[in-house]
Amino acid sequence: MARARPADGSARERILVAAEELFAAGGFDATPTSRIAERADVPKGLVHYYFRRKADLLTALVERLPDERIETAKVVVPGDIAQSLRRLVAELDRRLSSSVMLSHLLWREADTHTGVRDALQDRYQQLVAQVRAVILAAGVGGLAVADIDSASGLLALAVSYRHSVARHAVDEGPDEMERELEFIASALTARASERGAGTGDELGGALKPGQ
Amino acid sequence: MARARPADGSARERILVAAEELFAAGGFDATPTSRIAERADVPKGLVHYYFRRKADLLTALVERLPDERIETAKVVVPGDIAQSLRRLVAELDRRLSSSVMLSHLLWREADTHTGVRDALQDRYQQLVAQVRAVILAAGVGGLAVADIDSASGLLALAVSYRHSVARHAVDEGPDEMERELEFIASALTARASERGAGTGDELGGALKPGQ
Amino acid sequence: MARARPADGSARERILVAAEELFAAGGFDATPTSRIAERADVPKGLVHYYFRRKADLLTALVERLPDERIETAKVVVPGDIAQSLRRLVAELDRRLSSSVMLSHLLWREADTHTGVRDALQDRYQQLVAQVRAVILAAGVGGLAVADIDSASGLLALAVSYRHSVARHAVDEGPDEMERELEFIASALTARASERGAGTGDELGGALKPGQ
Amino acid sequence: MARARPADGSARERILVAAEELFAAGGFDATPTSRIAERADVPKGLVHYYFRRKADLLTALVERLPDERIETAKVVVPGDIAQSLRRLVAELDRRLSSSVMLSHLLWREADTHTGVRDALQDRYQQLVAQVRAVILAAGVGGLAVADIDSASGLLALAVSYRHSVARHAVDEGPDEMERELEFIASALTARASERGAGTGDELGGALKPGQ
DNA sequence: AATGAATGAGACTTCATTCAT
DNA sequence: AATGAATGAAGTCTCATTCAT
Known part of the structure; x- marks a missing residue:
């Protein structure tokens, strides 16, 4: 596996984006963390390094919700x-x-x-x-x-x-x-x-x- | 396992009811067929006997949707x-x-x-x-x-x-x-x-x- | 995998024997269930079919202790x-x-x-x-x-x-x-x-x- | 992590003490090096810096055995x-x-x-x-x-x-x-x-x- | 028709270890 | 000297599904 440096976004960020897409497409339970790693192009272990439990991905995703308050x-x-x-x-x-x-x-x-x-x-x-x-x-x-x-x-x-x-x-x-x-x-x-x-x-x- | 009497509903029916409840509560993916069997009080094998694939349960459930047409x-x-x-x-x-x-x-x-x-x-x-x-x-x-x-x-x-x-x-x-x-x-x-x-x-x- | 019938002892028995030997040799924690399956010549899944948690193997082993009461x-x-x-x-x-x-x-x-x-x-x-x-x-x-x-x-x-x-x-x-x-x-x-x-x-x- | 002061013992010493306690309590295999680091209040990397392999901890521990020769x-x-x-x-x-x-x-x-x-x-x-x-x-x-x-x-x-x-x-x-x-x-x-x-x-x- | 033993793919997770800094 | 991000191998366990009876 050659991949190493952040490329376009940090690895953590890429993982979150991948998770969001896959969860939305197939549901939380049906999406293996391995597929998230694959899509984010990071080794499987890194997903769990940043998000120890799978559910933590969901939590992090929720916290990323943009503030939609409009003046x-x-x-x-x-x-x-x-x-x-x-x-x-x-x-x-x-x-x-x-x-x-x-x-x-x-x-x-x-x-x-x-x-x-x-x-x-x-x-x-x-x-x-x-x-x-x-x-x-x-x-x-x-x-x-x-x-x-x-x-x-x-x-x-x-x-x-x-x-x-x-x-x-x-x-x-x-x-x-x-x-x-x-x-x-x-x-x-x-x-x-x-x-x-x-x-x-x-x-x-x-x-x-x-x- | 003594259980046998169809009593309040056929085994097939009980399976569907159990599946509906469990799917609704925890989601399709998160619900093991074994738990459905357990809740329906039927042997594990029977679930797959009636519904070869797990998805067949969903199909059957959809077909049970009551007709809500109102005159x-x-x-x-x-x-x-x-x-x-x-x-x-x-x-x-x-x-x-x-x-x-x-x-x-x-x-x-x-x-x-x-x-x-x-x-x-x-x-x-x-x-x-x-x-x-x-x-x-x-x-x-x-x-x-x-x-x-x-x-x-x-x-x-x-x-x-x-x-x-x-x-x-x-x-x-x-x-x-x-x-x-x-x-x-x-x-x-x-x-x-x-x-x-x-x-x-x-x-x-x-x-x-x-x- | 051809293996099917009990051979010399029941599959369950063979698993216990294998577990006993491996645990004794290398310790409980250091012995993967996969190696137990291998040694017992059963598929990996069967080990967990009979003993859902690894610790259950230990429990079962303890219950097998021969009664050493001597008249x-x-x-x-x-x-x-x-x-x-x-x-x-x-x-x-x-x-x-x-x-x-x-x-x-x-x-x-x-x-x-x-x-x-x-x-x-x-x-x-x-x-x-x-x-x-x-x-x-x-x-x-x-x-x-x-x-x-x-x-x-x-x-x-x-x-x-x-x-x-x-x-x-x-x-x-x-x-x-x-x-x-x-x-x-x-x-x-x-x-x-x-x-x-x-x-x-x-x-x-x-x-x-x-x- | 502010921790720095050698205070009551050098980092290396604290690691050994932590390892001893944890190994004794839960066994060698069941004790992650990360928990040792945690208990010793040192960064995870330092444990492997002093003891490249986990087994080296055991070796070092043995060498610490007090001489119990009594006159x-x-x-x-x-x-x-x-x-x-x-x-x-x-x-x-x-x-x-x-x-x-x-x-x-x-x-x-x-x-x-x-x-x-x-x-x-x-x-x-x-x-x-x-x-x-x-x-x-x-x-x-x-x-x-x-x-x-x-x-x-x-x-x-x-x-x-x-x-x-x-x-x-x-x-x-x-x-x-x-x-x-x-x-x-x-x-x-x-x-x-x-x-x-x-x-x-x-x-x-x-x-x-x-x- | 019905059952439960059996299977194996694969999921989540942990962890020792390496490495760049 | 010290650190923590990163890696990947491996472990435990779950589960849909098959099969012999």
Whole structure:
């Protein structure tokens, strides 16, 4: 075996990348560490040198999850919920595109590995909060709390679904997403105006974004 | 090993039940056939007698998926979309409750086993179609095709999510579902009335349910 | 691999024999199960089929220890302690000769494996009791309890030593044993007569052999 | 890893101490060099820097064996064999107490490592010679060579047993030792007087201690 | 039809040892 | 002199699968 120096990335890094790809493709259990070593072009022993147990690979992978926090101000178009959300989704897409496999992997292994599950839930919660924050910031006023919750939940669901699980489902493409997004946005504003003012449950200024 | 009496189920049946539970709990790869035999209380050899390859167990499991087709008429409350959907979801819940594990299992193994993936997609498509059919049947008139698509997609997503994947997510409980359902229903009607009549893209009678 | 039917002993038996020899020769830890399989001429998997964990081999070996209980009456020559002990030792030698390796092995692994240690201690205790019983049965009368205890302990030590540990020590051969045995026997009788009668601590009839 | 200061012992020394403890506790084969490094609080590489092969640790350990030669004159009480032996044993106990682990270790590994075996045998021979020398020096006269040999052998056995192997056996405590010692001593004198003078096999001055 | 012994490929993991620095 | 990354051989154990009965 000639291989010796890092080549493009450190050996450790190459191992992680290989693991991510193989886990995502075939599942954690079905992927032998030997195949990971092979793909990373490192000797088998090195995999266990860096990650004593196979599960440590998963842990390390989870810790590599990019922080997908997006500054609300950057995407919000005041007064236009649909456009704001559209820009949020676009930004999320851009950021997450690098980790679709990883995200997908998480869904598969969440049952069996605590810690993976936790990371997954955190991520989802963060997503909901972000959507919520954008809706509020773009908010036209007069929105009911419950409606915002529903809208955030549904959109987060759709986004998360596309990024993590969609592999199995019929490939809906971006059109579907756009349509649903628009539906949600319009629904929000429609409901707002329909209610007129002062139903009592609309938002005051006190609502802290992200909570 | 004295065990013999078919008693509560044939040996074959017991094996399948055991496999379903174990696969769902730990994943396909992580579940040894020996443990399946053990749980089914059958000799180890019998598992392979009925299912020569381990994957055959998965195949058989998929074929056992209950038909969840629900007669539209049974749940529709004409003129009341929200109520109609609510009854649809309740009925789905009732039927699917017996196969949550199985459903969940399918998500996990869909990547690796064609046939599982196919079954999963069929199921999802069927679900969308059903929601759609109900919306149409309860339909207040003046609904845009795009809106119906979006609404069906979102609700199907929420339902499917709860039944198959939700195990990992924060337990939202039925309230969340109800709120989202209501949001979608109101959105639909709100948008309908808002558009008034005759925008040209509302539904004719031609739309075939299930397509 | 053609091998199939038991040949000379059952496969299980051959595995145990191979394990005993190899463990005794090289120690438990230094002996790979693969070499055991090789020597027993069975496929590697079969070793683990019968003995799931390597340590189970040790356990099984311990359970195979022959019962070395010898009927006191058979060896005792009344009135002649030396001859009685000589015959006891001869009989023990005859019985144990088949398990010297095993005995030796036990000493080595007693530290690390409870259960091995227990078996070893039981064996030793049994040995002491047996020597004691023979001395009593051959007893010339007027023996002090303490002397009998000492004599039993010392002889048991010498025997046990020869059978289990002696491999490392200078090979003393049977002559040494004979000399020590005679020394002990004469010492006993010498001490008895020297004390004369009635020092008060000699044995009554109440002393239960084996206790 | 800040560790640096030689403080209580040089790194090499700390490694040896750690090795001794771990080998004695778990056996040579079962003890990874990495654990030795850990316990000695030195980097893993340093262990192999000082001791290229793992077996070198054993060799070095053997060479560290304290010289247990005791000056005969220091313990002998002329005319009183029992007391002389008692003092010898006490002195041996005092010296050896620091190396019980090491002694024990030697027994375990003697099979597999020549050199360890040799050291062990030397030690034992030395012990026998020492007991012999003490008996002679305290000697009451009229002792038969064979008796002295037997007595030396038995006592050496008992001592060696306590120091090296006794870990497994029922804990007999010092009382047992004392009783056996006394038994041997009395036996010697009893036999001596019993024989009276001139059986012809008593000792001349020729017997070289240590042989 | 049913069973459990038997098989062997291969998984994960450990570890002594080497080597570049 | 000292270190820790790197290596690969080997070990234990698991398991799907086959086979004789």
